[in-house]
Amino acid sequence: MSKDPVIEAKSLSVNYPLGKGLFGPRAYLSAVDNISLNIEKGSFFGLVGESGSGKTTLGRALLKAAPISEGEVFYRDEDVSHDLRTIKGLELKDYRKRAQLIFQDPYAALSPRMTVRDIIAEPLEVMGLTKTRAETDARVREIAAKCRLNLEHLRRFPHAFSGGQRQRISIARALVSGPKFIVADESVAALDVSIQADVLNLLKTIQRDMGISFLFISHDLSVVAHTCDHVAVMYLGNLVETAPTRSLFTRPRHPYTSALLSAIPSLDPDDTREAEKLTGEIPSPANPPKGCKFHTRCRFARDACKAERPQLREMAPGHMVACHFAEEFDFSENGALQSA
Amino acid sequence: MSLISVQDLTIRFATDEGLITAVEDVSFDIAPGEILGLVGESGSGKSVTAKALMRLNGGNTRYDERSTITLGVPGEAPVEVLSLKRERDMGPIRGGAVSMIFQEPMASFAPAITVGQQMVEQLLIHTKMTKSQARKHAIEMLDRVGIPDPARRFEQYAFEFSGGMRQRAMIAMALSTSPKLLIADEPTTALDVTIQAQVIDLMKDLVREFGMGILFITHDLGVIAQTADKVAVMYLGKLVETGTVRQVIRTPGHPYTRGLIDALPKLSDLDAPLTPVPGDIPSPLNRPAGCVFHTRCPLAKPGLCDAVVPQAETLPDGQSVACLFAQDIYSKEGAA
Numbered sequence: 001m002s003k004d005p006v007i008e009a010k011s012l013s014v015n016y017p018l019g020k021g022l023f024g025p026r027a028y029l030s031a032v033d034n035i036s037l038n039i040e041k042g043s044f045f046g047l048v049g050e051s052g053s054g055k056t057t058l059g060r061a062l063l064k065a066a067p068i069s070e071g072e073v074f075y076r077d078e079d080v081s082h083d084l085r086t087i088k089g090l091e092l093k094d095y096r097k098r099a100q101l102i103f104q105d106p107y108a109a110l111s112p113r114m115t116v117r118d119i120i121a122e123p124l125e126v127m128g129l130t131k132t133r134a135e136t137d138a139r140v141r142e143i144a145a146k147c148r149l150n151l152e153h154l155r156r157f158p159h160a161f162s163g164g165q166r167q168r169i170s171i172a173r174a175l176v177s178g179p180k181f182i183v184a185d186e187s188v189a190a191l192d193v194s195i196q197a198d199v200l201n202l203l204k205t206i207q208r209d210m211g212i213s214f215l216f217i218s219h220d221l222s223v224v225a226h227t228c229d230h231v232a233v234m235y236l237g238n239l240v241e242t243a244p245t246r247s248l249f250t251r252p253r254h255p256y257t258s259a260l261l262s263a264i265p266s267l268d269p270d271d272t273r274e275a276e277k278l279t280g281e282i283p284s285p286a287n288p289p290k291g292c293k294f295h296t297r298c299r300f301a302r303d304a305c306k307a308e309r310p311q312l313r314e315m316a317p318g319h320m321v322a323c324h325f326a327e328e329f330d331f332s333e334n335g336a337l338q339s340a
Numbered sequence: 341m342s343l344i345s346v347q348d349l350t351i352r353f354a355t356d357e358g359l360i361t362a363v364e365d366v367s368f369d370i371a372p373g374e375i376l377g378l379v380g381e382s383g384s385g386k387s388v389t390a391k392a393l394m395r396l397n398g399g400n401t402r403y404d405e406r407s408t409i410t411l412g413v414p415g416e417a418p419v420e421v422l423s424l425k426r427e428r429d430m431g432p433i434r435g436g437a438v439s440m441i442f443q444e445p446m447a448s449f450a451p452a453i454t455v456g457q458q459m460v461e462q463l464l465i466h467t468k469m470t471k472s473q474a475r476k477h478a479i480e481m482l483d484r485v486g487i488p489d490p491a492r493r494f495e496q497y498a499f500e501f502s503g504g505m506r507q508r509a510m511i512a513m514a515l516s517t518s519p520k521l522l523i524a525d526e527p528t529t530a531l532d533v534t535i536q537a538q539v540i541d542l543m544k545d546l547v548r549e550f551g552m553g554i555l556f557i558t559h560d561l562g563v564i565a566q567t568a569d570k571v572a573v574m575y576l577g578k579l580v581e582t583g584t585v586r587q588v589i590r591t592p593g594h595p596y597t598r599g600l601i602d603a604l605p606k607l608s609d610l611d612a613p614l615t616p617v618p619g620d621i622p623s624p625l626n627r628p629a630g631c632v633f634h635t636r637c638p639l640a641k642p643g644l645c646d647a648v649v650p651q652a653e654t655l656p657d658g659q660s661v662a663c664l665f666a667q668d669i670y671s672k673e674g675a676a
Contacts (some may be wrong), residue, residue: 050532051503163382192381194617197603201614219532226605228612249610263537264607265562269585278534281502315481319425 004076004211005038006181007062011071012036014054014061020284029286031057033237033326034071037094039181041212044204046228046245047217052282054237055217059183063099064092064216075099078181097127100174106166110158116169117154120144123177139176146209147172147202164195171202175210183215188223197304200227221264227248230318233257236285236293239312243319251332253321255298258331276334292324302323342369343521343553344411344438350404351388351397351577352610359402360624362388363577370521371554372414377568377585378557379600385577385623386557390523393555394433394440395421413437413520436466439519441524445506448497456494459513466517481512504535515546525557525639525667540567565589573597576621576632577651583659593661593670595637602675631664639665 011118031054039045059067062073064079064084073084076084082095103109110119110298120140122271123129130136158166165188170275174182176256187297188196207214218224220294224231225245233256241254252258261278278297283289289296304324312320315327323329351363363385371374378386393409407629408617409421411433415502419437425429432438434503442448450458459478463469469477482490485508498506507527514522527535544567547554556568564571564585571588573596581594592598599617606612619636623630628635634645645664652662655670663669 050534117560164620192601193561194381194603195620196616197605197614198616200605201616212618220605222531222605222607224609225610246610249607260533260609265536265540265560265566267562267604269358269565269589271566277538281504281535314346314656 004041006041006076007037007039007073007215008031008074008076009038009062009071010036010073012058012061012068013070014057014066023097027286030237030288031285033064033288034327035237035239036071037232037239037242039215040230042207042211042213043212043230044207044216044228046224047215047234047333048221048224048231049234050260050282052233052236052285053235055283056185058234059101059185059215059217062181063101063183064095065101067196073179085097094128097177098179099131099181099183100169100179102167102174102182102184104185105190106163106170107190109170110166114158115155116144116149117167117309119158120154120172120176123173127177130276131168141164143172143176146206147177149278150252151153153182160186162195163191164198166197167195168202171206173201175206175212181214181215185217187221189218189220196223202319203227206325210266220258233260236282236288238309238322239320240294240322241320242312243316247319251316251330253319253326253329254323255300255329255330255331256294258334261331262334292322300329315336341399341585342371342412343407344555345369345404346389346393346522347410348404348408349389349392351385351392351407352402352404353398354400354402357497357513359579361627362624363392366574366577366579368579370555370570372520372553373547373551374570374665375547375554375556375568376576377564377571378555379559379561379564379571381559381621382573383576383624386574387525388438389574390525390555390557391523393421393523395424395430395440396434396440409519411437431466433578434522434605435517435519437520438523439517439521440525441507441514441527443529445503445510445530446498448467448510449506451498451550453512454497455501455509455657456496459516462513464518469496472532476513478516481516484508485509485512485515486538504531504538506592507535507539511542511546512522513645515550516550518550520552522552522554522588524554528563529560531672536563543567549636561589562663573600576624576627578662578664580663581659586657587622587657588647591657591659591670593666593668594633594663595654595660595665596633597638599636599638607650639669 012035015028015030018027018029049055055068063067068085095166115139121136124136152234189197216228223324228245231245231248233240235256241257259276259278280297291307292310293303295301310322310324312322315321344471345613347367348364349363352359352361369404385417387500392637403422411419411421421433460474463474482493487493487505487508528539571585572579575596581597590603602615617636628647630648631650634640650662650664652660654660
């Protein structure tokens with residue numbers, strides 16, 4: 001795997017105005033707050049966190065589908081480089097081809113009035129990527145075959161398909177324009193376990209065979225552990241920990257990551273490990289706590305945590321943590337691999 | 341005497357395409373203080389079974405004549421749920437002795453009535469409390485499930501609650517009439533893991549405290565492993581395997597149960613490949629002949645599994661499996 005990033009974000013923030021005062025908006029809600037990250041070419045980058053942590057907003061900002069308020073985001077490929085902050089016009093059209101989104105709910109994402117063939121062909125027609133109908137059909141068939149949809153499926157309407165098949169249709173639609181970067185936003189959350197495994201395997205095959213980089217957004221840590229190369233943990237708009245998957249799951253270093261891991265119900269009925277209680281819920285991003293945003297729920301919080309916001313720093317190769325006292329903790333007992 | 345006893349439950353729906361079988365020959369018992377986990381893919385008939393216990397299925401539902409559901413509240417005469425005819429007789433099974441928690445709490449609260457009013461309303465219907473007693477009790481219940489500042493929350497609407505808090509309010513409401521049986525239909529599926537852990541702990545505490553039985557429907561085997569005493573695995577309207585949590589999860593006897601466990605991403609082994617159960621669940625409109633699972637089963641033998649309907653067999657260690665090869669699988673596991 002090459003080390004070049006396909007997506008490079010520097011101090012990215014996404015702010016939304018809260019209501020309007022007499023002299024412009026009074027306050028801002030910071031959904032994504034000063035995040036820097038690199039997504040390497042051909043990698044499967046996982047983004048986890050509770051609802052309300054800003055995962056989806058970050059994903060959309062990287063697609064230029066949410067406003068970039070501060071900071072910079074670059075998309076780089078062999079032949080082009082886009083600055084997403086200023087991108088518009090033809091360049092933006094080009095970027096739309098190269099970056100795609102797969103949604104969570106395959107029931108809501110597909111128009112019930114279009115055949116599967118038309119759903120998959122629509123991006124080609126809208127972007128003018130093919131000139132003749134025959135060319136469009138050939139491309140649709142090629143992509144459909146990759147997603148294990150046969151010719152008969154293409155003639156039908158979405159209602160005739162099960163959840164897993166619909167998700168494969170959504171994937172085909174995202175792939176048809178030949179993207180290099182795909183944001184998969186909770187793409188398996190609505191599926192049954194057996195179908196979830198099937199869709200995950202399909203995404204992995206696509207990543208390997210077509211060299212596509214993925215940002216895989218999920219709240220399910222065990223799914224992320226199995227599919228991603230690199231994981232970032234998000235809390236209230238900040239990254240609190242980012243590391244290669246194995247490193248993160250062997251030895252989580254942030255108290256939040258550790259608590260998330262210990263809250264996963266174990267398949268072993270005799271596992272009596274008590275889940276570390278995370279009391280309360282994620283605070284409102286409109287009024288985030290001062291200092292470390294996690295201090296209101298952290299069982300190790302001290303005075304320093306309330307005063308100063310910790311920055312990400314490297315504690316092991318590629319393993320970055322934003323916690324003042326990360327050196328003092330050993331959460332490896334909550335790490336997933338302790339028994340292996 | 342078990343709290344609820346379901347025998348040979350068969351449910352069909354009358355539709356334009358004819359009678360569709362949604363649930364076939366399902367039997368299970370829940371004792372007071374016991375949690376039964378009901379697992380299966382979407383479309384396997386879990387929710388239809390649960391709704392039958394409260395007679396909430398639609399007007400086109402046909403219950404088979406042989407089916408019986410007996411509610412045996414200790415100290416009271418047993419109620420035969422399926423023979424109840426009039427709506428007004430259904431009070432005990434709808435919010436009285438039986439309560440239900442749904443998956444999506446936002447859809448279960450009326451949006452234009454305060455949470456408190458809704459809680460008081462059902463207490464006035466099902467108990468002999470006065471309005472002020474009901475109010476006091478409702479606030480106590482909100483406090484009991486860990487909602488901070490319950491008196492203020494009592495006056496608020498459902499949309500002012502966060503997701504986890506809404507689910508807890510739902511639980512408080514379901515438990516305020518002290519039901520003997522709680523039906524929880526995917527109560528944690530829409531929640532974050534951290535909130536899920538809180539809700540699971542809460543439900544375990546409440547079982548210990550009130551001694552009620554719970555029918556816990558979910559597709560998450562991890563949640564089942566941590567909460568349930570017994571598990572029933574459902575596929576296309578049939579129970580394919582039942583047993584204690586340890587039996588079913590440690591030594592699954594049915595190929596479908598095994599498939600579900602293999603498909604689950606496990607944190608203890610990151611390199612293990614995820615093996616999906618091949619294919620999709622068939623439409624209930626054309627249920628496969630013979631064993632309903634044979635179209636997706638890796639062990640299926642042509643000529644046998646597509647012709648013979650497997651009966652539930654009890655294995656030596658007590659779990660019950662409906663598979664023609666159950667004994668073979670069991671003896672092989674034993675040897676290994």
